[in-house]
Amino acid sequence: MNRTEWLESGFPDNILQPVAGHMVVLDSAEEAHPHSHQKVQLLFAISGVITVEVEAGLWTVPPGCAIWIPSGATHAARFVGQASIAMLYLAPEIAASLRAECGIIFVPPLLRELILRFSRSHTPFEDSGMVKAGVGGPSAREERLVAVLMDELAAAPEEPLHLPMPRDRRLRRIALAMLDDPAQRLTIDEWGARVGASNRTLSRLFREETGMSFGVWRHQLHVGLGMQKLASGASVTNVALDLGYQNVGAFISMFKRMMGVSPARYFDLQQETVGEASSAEPMAPLAAAGAEVVEIGLERLRRR
Incomplete structure (x- = not known):
């Protein structure tokens, strides 16, 4: 095998x-x-x-x-x-x-x-x-x-x-929509209008089910997706635009607030780690390198 x-x-x-x-x-x-x-x-x-x-x-x-x-x-x-x-x-x-x-x-x-x-x-x-x-x-x-x-x-x-997935059907609808299109910049009030819940209800449920505020959950999503894209070779500017930020500075500030360092410094530290392990x-090498990756993660989450 x-x-x-x-x-x-x-x-x-x-x-x-x-x-x-x-x-x-x-x-x-x-x-x-x-x-x-x-x-x-x-x-x-x-x-x-x-x-x-x-x-x-x-x-x-x-x-x-x-x-x-x-x-x-x-x-x-x-x-x-x-x-x-x-x-x-x-x-x-x-x-x-x-x-x-x-x-x-x-x-x-x-x-x-x-x-x-x-x-x-x-x-x-x-x-x-x-x-x-x-x-x-x-x-x-x-x-x-x-x-x-x-x-x-x-x-x-x-x-x-950790990006916890909420169980409430309204929150799950929001979470899956943001996973599908992380560049969406809707406010929690605008999401509430879409799923039929008030700002207060959504805010309370987000904290109860994920342990995070809506804003922190969205930033956590962007950090995770941003690290994946950066690791694949995308530029910080392109990652910022893909995630819906108006300018690269806003993305860098968010990343630094969440991770303690800028994206560039973060991946500099990665290279230092690689050098120490060299x-x-x-x-x-893993067998079958270059095989097609089956994008199944989001589909499984949708089915739950």
């Missing part, structure tokens, strides 16, 4: 080690369709951007961050741009005391080195080697490294890059 099929097949559950992983380089956009496995999964974006869809919403994982996907969670993933990804699979019993839900964490230097160490130590795409690698159990040194990894994962700060062993 190729690597995308492997990722979706549940084969990671055959891993015998408490922690195992691998690294891949993607030359173009790729997508893993909805799947689940009993292993907890950690996807670390060394470069490029990962978008993960779970039932509760969409998660945009920028470079230097990782997403925690709990055991049994059905998820789909899209990898945007020339991405380098480190993937770890953790036995549920050792991860039980950590996060019970999806979450994006910032990866400090020590945690990054631990993730890279475990992701370089296996070549999981040869089925027999993957299973046999765990025979005999981990060494004492490996057990100590796993313990440090768990400590660092528990201490890693979370990043607020001393790693060569990473195997």
Whole structure:
């Protein structure tokens, strides 16, 4: 099977080690369709951007961050741009005391080195080697490294890059319309007129169901979409226009307010991260690079 099929097949559950992983380089956009496995999964974006869809919403994982996907969670993933990804699979019993839900964490230097160490130590795409690698159990040194990894994962700060999808049919109609056309600049009063609800009702429901105000939710959407477009090579100016901003300065100000740095600085930091990881062993390119990406994420959300 190729690597995308492997990722979706549940084969990671055959891993015998408490922690195992691998690294891949993607030359173009790729997508893993909805799947689940009993292993907890950690996807670390060394470069490029990962978008993960779970039932509760969409998660945009920028470079230097990782997403925690709990055991049994059905998820789909899209990898945007020339991405380098480190993937770890953790036995549920050792991860039980950590996060019970999806979450994006910032990866400090020590945690990054631990993730890279475990992701370089296996070549999981040869089925027999993957299973046999765990025979005999981990060494004492490996057990100590796993313990440090768990400590660092528990201490890693979370990043607020989740785009929660509301359940109320009126809010969902607004959310899906904005996903379809993020350049729309309607006010909450104008949206209320379209869906038959007052400003006050929509504002209250948005906070109750997403934990965000309408304005913050829209900015979170724009940050996620903006990072995807920038990772694909689009200019900041074109991204700003595509997202409905009257000028590039307004988009940069919004991005900096949400992320703490400008888009240019953000992707400069990405390149620094790539440079620090460049001393790693060569990473195997994902099979079938350049295959057509099936745009299924929004369609699945519409059907819910």
